[in-house]
Amino acid sequence: xxxxxxxxxxxxxxxxxxxxxxxxxxxxxxxxxxxxxxxxxxxxxxxxxxxxxxxxxxxxxxxxxxxxxxxxxxxxxxxxxxxxxxxxxxxxxxxxxxxxxxxxxxxxxxxxxxxxxxxxxxxxxxxxxxxxxxxxxxxxxxxxxxxxxxxxxxxxxxxxxxxxxxxxxxxxxxxxxxxxxxxxxxxxxxxxxxxxxxxxxxxxxxxxxxxxxxxxxxxxxxxxxxxxxxxxxxxxxxxxxxxxxxxxxxxxxxxxxxxxxxxxxxxxxxxxxxxxxxxxxxxxxxxxxxxxxxxxxxxxxxxxxxxxxxxxxxxxxxxxxxxxxxxx
Amino acid sequence: xxxxxxxxxxxxxxxxxxxxxxxxxxxxxxxxxxxxxxxxxxxxxxxxxxxxxxxxxxxxxxxxxxxxxxxxxxxxxxxxxxxxxxxxxxxxxxxxxxxxxxxxxxxxxxxxxxxxxxxxxxxxxxxxxxxxxxxxxxxxxxxxxxxxxxxxxxxxxxxxxxxxxxxxxxxxxxxxxxxxxxxxxxxxxxxxxxxxxxxxxxxxxxxxxxxxxxxxxxxxxxxxxxxxxxxxxxxxxxxxxxxxxxxxxxxxxxxxxxxxxxxxxxxxxxxxxxxxxxxxxxxxxxxxxxxxxxxxxxxxxxxxxxxxxxxxxxxxxxxxxxxxxx
Numbered sequence: 001x002x003x004x005x006x007x008x009x010x011x012x013x014x015x016x017x018x019x020x021x022x023x024x025x026x027x028x029x030x031x032x033x034x035x036x037x038x039x040x041x042x043x044x045x046x047x048x049x050x051x052x053x054x055x056x057x058x059x060x061x062x063x064x065x066x067x068x069x070x071x072x073x074x075x076x077x078x079x080x081x082x083x084x085x086x087x088x089x090x091x092x093x094x095x096x097x098x099x100x101x102x103x104x105x106x107x108x109x110x111x112x113x114x115x116x117x118x119x120x121x122x123x124x125x126x127x128x129x130x131x132x133x134x135x136x137x138x139x140x141x142x143x144x145x146x147x148x149x150x151x152x153x154x155x156x157x158x159x160x161x162x163x164x165x166x167x168x169x170x171x172x173x174x175x176x177x178x179x180x181x182x183x184x185x186x187x188x189x190x191x192x193x194x195x196x197x198x199x200x201x202x203x204x205x206x207x208x209x210x211x212x213x214x215x216x217x218x219x220x221x222x223x224x225x226x227x228x229x230x231x232x233x234x235x236x237x238x239x240x241x242x243x244x245x246x247x248x249x250x251x252x253x254x255x256x257x258x259x260x261x262x263x264x265x266x267x268x269x270x271x272x273x274x275x276x277x278x279x280x281x282x283x284x285x286x287x288x289x290x291x292x293x294x295x296x297x298x299x300x301x302x303x304x305x306x307x308x309x310x311x312x313x314x315x316x317x318x319x320x321x322x323x324x325x326x327x328x
Numbered sequence: 329x330x331x332x333x334x335x336x337x338x339x340x341x342x343x344x345x346x347x348x349x350x351x352x353x354x355x356x357x358x359x360x361x362x363x364x365x366x367x368x369x370x371x372x373x374x375x376x377x378x379x380x381x382x383x384x385x386x387x388x389x390x391x392x393x394x395x396x397x398x399x400x401x402x403x404x405x406x407x408x409x410x411x412x413x414x415x416x417x418x419x420x421x422x423x424x425x426x427x428x429x430x431x432x433x434x435x436x437x438x439x440x441x442x443x444x445x446x447x448x449x450x451x452x453x454x455x456x457x458x459x460x461x462x463x464x465x466x467x468x469x470x471x472x473x474x475x476x477x478x479x480x481x482x483x484x485x486x487x488x489x490x491x492x493x494x495x496x497x498x499x500x501x502x503x504x505x506x507x508x509x510x511x512x513x514x515x516x517x518x519x520x521x522x523x524x525x526x527x528x529x530x531x532x533x534x535x536x537x538x539x540x541x542x543x544x545x546x547x548x549x550x551x552x553x554x555x556x557x558x559x560x561x562x563x564x565x566x567x568x569x570x571x572x573x574x575x576x577x578x579x580x581x582x583x584x585x586x587x588x589x590x591x592x593x594x595x596x597x598x599x600x601x602x603x604x605x606x607x608x609x610x611x612x613x614x615x616x617x618x619x620x621x622x623x624x625x626x627x628x629x630x631x632x633x634x635x636x637x638x639x640x641x642x643x644x645x646x647x648x649x650x651x652x653x654x
Contacts, residue, residue: 055516056487165603166374195373196545197580197619200587200599221516224591251591265521267546269588271569275550277521282486 014082015043016184016215017067017100022076024062034287036062038239039076044184047213051230051247053223053262057283059239064186064219068102098128101177103187108169113162120161121145121176130180144175147212148205167198171205178214185209185216192222203228224266227251235259238286238294241313245320255322258295293324301326334361335537336385336424336505339398343377343384346392349608354380354393356561359634362505362537369552369569370541371584373604376558378541379429382507386426387415403504421452425498429509429541434494435482441493442478448497460500467496470533471526488519492526499534506531507539512547524550545588549573557581560605560615563634567641577643577651580616614646622647 024037037059044050044067054060065071066078069085078085080096088096101124108120121141125131131140138157145153148171161169170190177185191202206229209216220226226233226247233247235256243256254260261279279298284290290297296306305325313323343355355377362368372378384395387407400407402424407415420426428434435444445464449455465475471492473485482490491511498506511527512520528551531538542548548555548569555572557565557580565578576582583600602619605611611618617627626646634644637652645651 055518167603195543195604196584196587197373197600198603200597201601203589203597204599223517224589227591227594228589228597248594252594261518263591265517266591267520267524267544267550268590268592269546269549269573269585270590271549271552271573273550273592275521275524277518277525279518282488282519283516 015045015079016081017044017217018042018079019063019067020077020079022063022066022078023074024059024066024071025074028287032287035239035289036286037066037073038289040236040239040241041076042234042241042244044215044217046183046215048215048232049210049230050217051226051233052217052219052236053221053226053233054236055221055262055283057238057286058236059286060219060221060236061188063236064102064188064217067186067217068100069096094128098124098130098180099183101180101182101185103173103177103185103190105189105193106166106169107173108161113160115161116157117141117145117150117159117161117164117172118157120172121179124176124180128180140179141175144179145171147178147208148172148175149201149208150175165198167194167201170194170202174202174205174209183215185214187216187218189220189222190218191225192220199225223251223262224268235262238284238289240294240323241321242295242324243320243322244313249320255316255320255327256295256324257299257301259322261298261300333364334401335364335403336362336539337399337401338385339400341381341384341395341397341400343380343389343393343395345380345390346394347608352607353610354561354607355384355395358563360556360563360566362539363554364537365535366553367531367538367540367551369548369555370539370558371543371545371548371555372558373543375560375604375607377561377607378543378558379509381558382426382509382539382541385507386420386424387412388426416452421448421498421503422501423503424505424507425501425503427494427498427506427508427511430514435490437481437483439481440478441480441482441485444482445478445497445500449500453501463500464496467499468493470530471496472522487515488522491515491519491523495523495527495530499530499536502534504535505537505539507541509541510543511540513542513544520547527551545584546590557584560610561607562615562644563642564616564645565641565643566634567639567643571639571641575641575651575653577637577641577648578616578645579620579622582651583619583621614644622650 020041022037022040026034028034052060066073118141121144122137142153150156150171191199210229230247233250234241235243237258243259254263264276264278267275278300281298292308293306293311296302311323311325313321316322316327339359341358345352370378383389397408402419407419442461446457446460449460468475473489473492512523540551552569555569556563559580565581576585586598589597600619605615613629614627614632617623632644632646634642636642
């Protein structure tokens with residue numbers, strides 16, 4: 001897994017965030033180890049949006065935490081603008097913390113009921129003492145609310161968070177990260193928990209962010225919506241990248257049998273189509289991953305070779321990488 | 329909505345919860361029939377009243393919930409005036425079983441799976457422990473779980489296995505009707521597909537009639553013969569699954585249909601502006617009117633009833649005629 005995944009890079013601009021052979025292991029009772037992330041190399045390029053998709057247990061959340069420096073890598077590195085994030089101190093660390101913003105799934109679940117939209121959106125700016133004057137803070141909030149289509153901003157700025165609907169709260173969650181003027185946003189399941197009739201509204205904000213050149217990473221299990229607002233898709237299985245490429249290519253013509261199973265299982269709003277469960281059984285325990293290809297016990301095409309030999313992530317077609325012995 | 333082979337029929341069911349802010353009108357006069365062998369998909373957003381409708385039919389509402397109904401008939405038997413005791417012995421689980429929402433968490437972590445089967449049966453029928461376990465083992469096999477898991481504790485099972493166990497448990501007393509509330513919502517996509525396939529096998533194998541509740545119209549399109557669309561406590565449309573997707577009448581159904589992505593297509597998706605109403609203070613008239621792109625004066629004043637249109641298609645919209653396919 002040494003090779004960098006080819007996220008097409010504009011000339012002359014290195015990645016904002018990159019990981020190299022990243023491994024995160026957790027110690028379990030009895031001396032066992034669980035590899036949540038097992039050798040992930042990827043680049044997040046300026047003005048691009050990256051989707052990381054996988055089921056529970058795929059390691060996508062741990063990977064996200066490691067990008068944010070919330071989780072320490074066991075081996076391998078995470079670099080922010082070329083510098084190892086674990087070595088950042090003082091001013092550099094504060095700059096990193098401002099530049100890489102996480103949008104949690106409804107972060108207002110346990111919020112102080114007295115918080116207003118203004119309080120929520122400016123919290124980071126106030127705590128980081130980036131801006132203090134009331135007028136400037138209001139301008140920041142107003143701009144952030146417009147970007148998430150909560151307009152006119154005057155109508156929302158003094159409302160309490162608790163009076164907002166789920167979709168509006170998710171927009172405020174995005175606005176409060178945008179207020180920090182970050183270089184990368186990392187979003188955890190930004191739309192999948194929202195009701196269908198309002199989900200499209202948040203998707204359209206994500207599309208706008210993409211068009212305006214905001215760099216972001218979306219972590220999700222929902223491969224159906226991620227295609228609307230990501231350029232590149234990374235599919236993870238048991239801590240490893242099994243496929244990556246342009247999102248539209250991966251979704252319309254997946255190369256790895258796991259990606260194929262994931263996409264065939266997505267229900268679509270069309271009664272003439274029926275979901276198929278191409279993969280047998282359930283995801284294995286990450287503390288005892290299967291030998292060879294980790295997907296082999298569930299794979300409909302598994303051969304003897306898959307049981308013994310671990311496939312490397314390789315360029316199967318131009319710009320399309322998959323870790324399967326038989327992908328073509 | 330009369331139906332010759334109706335196995336479950338509900339007339340004018342209302343459920344109101346008392347809340348500190350005042351009464352919350354969760355279900356507002358719902359009537360429908362479930363045909364024998366039919367799977368009715370019930371779709372709606374959070375707060376639309378789908379789960380409350382199910383709990384109302386089963387009379388399992390929380391203490392702050394009050395219900396009224398003209399009739400609720402389960403296999404020809406009116407249960408409205410039935411005592412709790414009779415309901416337990418003659419209806420619940422034996423005729424009509426229920427798989428609750430987040431049912432993976434409905435299993436008690438302190439008891440082995442087998443004991444939970446025994447306890448469930450004991451609440452509704454007199455069957456020997458050994459017979460229950462034998463039957464449970466057979467059912468577990470049918471739902472794709474190793475019968476040895478009867479000896480396991482729920483926390484030793486994965487989410488998908490727990491959901492399979494819950495489905496097996498619902499079927500232990502051979503009910504004719506099963507109500508499943510969001511049975512796949514907490515599951516990963518591939519496991520969801522497995523459970524949907526399993527449910528299709530089980531319903532034909534056991535000749536079940538069912539109500540399948542989901543917030544996800546794509547899941548419903550996969551599983552249902554007929555679909556009821558709920559909005560703000562009412563059924564706003566009911567039709568065959570193909571009509572709901574091909575010829576939706578109600579503007580809410582139309583909007584919902586367009587809000588859902590299709591992974592196979594790169595079609596832009598839209599959304600319905602605004603948010604579902606607060607059911608303590610619902611809007612007057614048609615409760616969808618504040619979000620409806622076709623709203624007229626009449627919609628703000630008068631609540632449209634659910635009316636029949638050709639092809640066993642029902643809709644509650646003042647302007648339904650506009651969208652009825654001639």
